[in-house]
Amino acid sequence: MRFGVLGEIAVWTPDGEPVAVPGLKVRALLADLLIHEGHPVSSDRLIEDLWGDRAPGNPLGALQAKVSQLRRALESGEAGGRALVESGDAGYRLRISPESVDAGRFAALLARSRAQREPVGRAAELTEALSLWRGSPYADFGDERFVRQAVERLDDQRLAALEELAEARLDLGEHHLLAGELADLVTRHPWRERLRAAHLRALYGSGRQREALSAYEQFRRQMRDELGIDPGQELAELHRAILRQDRALQRPAPPSSPVRTNLPAPLTWSVRRIDRA
Structure with a gap:
């Protein structure tokens, strides 16, 4: 299964079919787990990120309900998908490889471009990396505190990739x-x-x-x-x-066979706040 954070939160089957993750809070839970890149996130942290100071009467039960909904959504996309959300003493984590997330794929392509000696190769790798971007990172939750650091880091990486692509094209x-x-x-x-x-x-x-x-x-x-x-x-x-x-x-x-690698067009991004009610 593949996951997207370079735009609105998205999930796809291995064949590229979209997987619906219903409910803004469930998608927020998925976003939070994706931010932590396979590391466990405590229940207290997840409750704070999802509800802030308006937590429900039984916050742990509410969180467990959202986890169950996320597991069902992932299972609907691929048999065994529910097992990707693991729980333990340290909290919950998403058991996936870095390159199953578009941000991880972007980072890998960026690293590969820097290993290329020729500008044609660098430009090709960077163009592929930048094509993964669909909008602002974590766009569904762009004004939420729990995504802020990740968004800033990814935006900076994208700008660095644009700079490197420009330099390759100058060459x-x-x-x-x-x-x-x-x-x-x-x-x-x-x-x-x-x-x-x-x-x-x-x-x-x-x-x-x-x-x-x-x-x-x-x-x-x-x-x-x-x-x-x-x-x-x-x-x-x-x-x-x-x-x-x-x-x-x-x-x-x-070069005799120029590479067409126009810089990606500027993106217009919209964000929504989580309903904390």
């Missing part, structure tokens, strides 16, 4: 495409200097040196005005290289 000579695609990303994530550097390289490699220099100067002023600091050393060195038209910045010749 493939896709400067013209990236100059436009990265403009929106740097606006939405203004303080990520690695992303900013990729955009400057794309502009310069597209023959837009003046725009690259203007973009750097605007960013430098913004950092000073809002953060009271200057850009980091690597970005400052890139700026100087653009000023002197460093030959090292020249665009490489495109």
